[in-house]
Amino acid sequence: MVIPKHLRRIMSQPFIAATGLAALIHSTWSLGTFFSGDQPSDPVRYAMWLIPAFLIAFSLDVGQLATSAEIRDGQRSKMKYLTFAVFAGATYYLQFVFIASHMPTVPLSPGVRLDWGPLISFVRDAAVFVIPLLLPLSTTLYTFSQDGPSARTATMTIRQTTKTEVKVEKPAANALPIVDSPQIAAGTTDAIAGYTSSCEICGWQTIKDTKRGATNAKVAHNRHHHPAAVLSSIEQQKGE
Numbered sequence: 001m002v003i004p005k006h007l008r009r010i011m012s013q014p015f016i017a018a019t020g021l022a023a024l025i026h027s028t029w030s031l032g033t034f035f036s037g038d039q040p041s042d043p044v045r046y047a048m049w050l051i052p053a054f055l056i057a058f059s060l061d062v063g064q065l066a067t068s069a070e071i072r073d074g075q076r077s078k079m080k081y082l083t084f085a086v087f088a089g090a091t092y093y094l095q096f097v098f099i100a101s102h103m104p105t106v107p108l109s110p111g112v113r114l115d116w117g118p119l120i121s122f123v124r125d126a127a128v129f130v131i132p133l134l135l136p137l138s139t140t141l142y143t144f145s146q147d148g149p150s151a152r153t154a155t156m157t158i159r160q161t162t163k164t165e166v167k168v169e170k171p172a173a174n175a176l177p178i179v180d181s182p183q184i185a186a187g188t189t190d191a192i193a194g195y196t197s198s199c200e201i202c203g204w205q206t207i208k209d210t211k212r213g214a215t216n217a218k219v220a221h222n223r224h225h226h227p228a229a230v231l232s233s234i235e236q237q238k239g240e
Contacts, residue, residue: 015142016068020061023091023135026098027057034097057094063087068143084143088136095132103128201226 032039032053040046064087071080112120197214198205204221208214222229 016065016139019135019139020065023095024054024057024061027060027091027094028054030094030097031056033101060087060090060094064091064139068139071143084140088140091136091139092132095135096129099132100128197221199226201229 028050029039032049035053036049040049064084067080067084067087071084106124108117108120108124194207194209195211195214196205196207197218199218199221201222202225204225206214206217206221208217
């Protein structure tokens with residue numbers, strides 16, 4: 001089964017996926033309430049209230065998860081940062097709306113000192129701002145916790161491999177392998193003057209206007225049709 005690219009990225013980031021799932025329910029309630037009013041009790045109306053809000057909240061979560069995974073993979077452009085910031089801000093706002101509508105009055109414990117009451121009450125009441133911030137903040141910290149983009153290593157590997165292949169396939173002109181040394185003969189064939197290049201392996205033959213053209217044609221022929229013989233000649237020259 002072929003797994004979509006974005007789904008693979010989300011599955012590879014379980015922490016981000018867990019935080020997105022935790023925010024999904026509260027974001028759905030906030031969107032449904034602001035779009036369609038209070039949650040209805042009738043099953044049909046409830047489905048019409050729930051489905052659009054769930055789809056919007058789900059798309060916001062998936063967008064944030066996918067953007068986070070792309071940034072961690074090395075796609076660190078300004079637009080990626082802006083996109084992630086918008087998704088994180090939307091998550092915070094929707095979580096804030098939910099907790100501001102559901103936060104109960106939490107009394108202080110009798111064990112709290114009376115002279116500490118104002119300070120502790122302030123810290124407790126700040127939960128309406130702090131708790132909604134925890135999910136987007138943890139996602140942001142996790143997204144940017146990776147030092148360097150992993151894509152850079154892959155790019156350097158490709159370049160190094162290409163450089164190695166060029167060295168093997170294109171030996172220096174003054175040290176061509178034995179099999180690349182064509183048998184060049186000047187003469188006339190079918191009333192066409194030129195230089196004849198032939199292959200001692202398969203009997204291939206061609207005529208070029210210049211000696212260099214005949215040489216290049218033979219070299220190209222051997223590399224395309226007899227690569228094993230070319231590599232063998234290279235090994236022989238290394239042994240000598």
